[in-house]
Amino acid sequence: MNTLYITGAGVSAESGIPTFRGEDGYWTIGSKNYTPMEMATRRMYTENPVEFLTWYYRRFATYRHHGPNAVHHWLADKNLITQNIDGLDGKAGNKDYIAIHGRLDQMTLFDEQLHEQGDEVSTIATPWNDVDESALTLSLLDMFKIDADTLQPELNHSFKPYVLLFDEYYTELYRISEAKQRMKEAHRIVFIGTSFSVNITQMALETAVRFDIPIEVVDPNPVSLPYQNCRYHKMKASEYIELLT
Numbered sequence: 148m149n150t151l152y153i154t155g156a157g158v159s160a161e162s163g164i165p166t167f168r169g170e171d172g173y174w175t176i177g178s179k180n181y182t183p184m185e186m187a188t189r190r191m192y193t194e195n196p197v198e199f200l201t202w203y204y205r206r207f208a209t210y211r212h213h214g215p216n217a218v219h220h221w222l223a224d225k226n227l228i229t230q231n232i233d234g235l236d237g238k239a240g241n242k243d244y245i246a247i248h249g250r251l252d253q254m255t256l257f258d259e260q261l262h263e264q265g266d267e268v269s270t271i272a273t274p275w276n277d278v279d280e281s282a283l284t285l286s287l288l289d290m291f292k293i294d295a296d297t298l299q300p301e302l303n304h305s306f307k308p309y310v311l312l313f314d315e316y317y318t319e320l321y322r323i324s325e326a327k328q329r330m331k332e333a334h335r336i337v338f339i340g341t342s343f344s345v346n347i348t349q350m351a352l353e354t355a356v357r358f359d360i361p362i363e364v365v366d367p368n369p370v371s372l373p374y375q376n377c378r379y380h381k382m383k384a385s386e387y388i389e390l391l392t
Contacts, residue, residue, distance in 0.1 A: 151333035152222060153351055154229045154236075157340020157366060158384050162216045164233055188314045192257075192307060196300055200287040203308055207232070207251045208275050215239035218339070218384040221392070226333070228326050230345060232310050245322045245329070247347050249310040254291065255320060257300050257307040262318035270309045270320075317346070330354040339365040339384050343372070 156164070185191060192199045210233060219239035227244040229236055234250045253270040262268050279286040288295050291306045300307065309320075317323035330336065330351050341348055355362050356374055364372065365380045365387045380387050 149334045154339045155341025221388045253309040254306040255309045257305040264324045268320040337363045
């Protein structure tokens with residue numbers, strides 16, 4: 148059976164990484180002047196890259212040394228799309244998973260987001276270990292190739308974090324066509340640790356309904372879905388994999 152697993156923040160929570168909308172989540176804590184929804188935008192990166200990159204570094208890069216847990220290792224040989232940007236599935240050994248929202252350990256060229264199917268788009272490793280916290284602003288500007296005088300990211304020259312921001316959209320950089328194809332070809336879709344609050348889970352749910360694909364939802368407090376061909380597992384991801392091993 149071709150099972151597609153779609154994972155969310157609940158999987159990485161057991162590695163000590165806060166969920167996005169929890170009390171200490173990524174999207175709960177902003178900067179001194181802006182809310183998280185204002186911070187994590189392409190507009191903020193363009194207009195105030197210092198504020199953006201400082202917030203991004205302190206909120207996201209803090210977790211770059213966390214390791215995968217048993218669930219990531221169990222998923223290492225599975226057909227997987229993850230919403231998580233922590234890169235832990237890659238650390239666990241999954242060679243072909245889709246990080247549909249990007250990865251905090253990578254960055255990409257700052258361009259106009261005009262990627263189409265067949266385009267060659269790429270990412271490179273983000274050298275977080277080279278950051279000099281005693282001169283954090285200059286270090287981050289240098290890393291992302293932003294001029295310290297103009298403080299303006301340059302299209303097709305500067306880098307941006309390889310993370311899908313709130314005012315950006317899915318493109319081939321995030322392998323969206325491949326993700327949609329995997330959904331259509333699945334015989335079963337298992338959602339693990341997700342609140343169904345992002346577009347990719349809605350796409351998957353709509354695909355399941357359209358092609359009558361059975362789905363399963365693994366979560367201690369699962370969202371009730373408007374789909375009859377659905378089975379719920381009210382448990383943590385780690386408890387779920389224990390049942391299968």
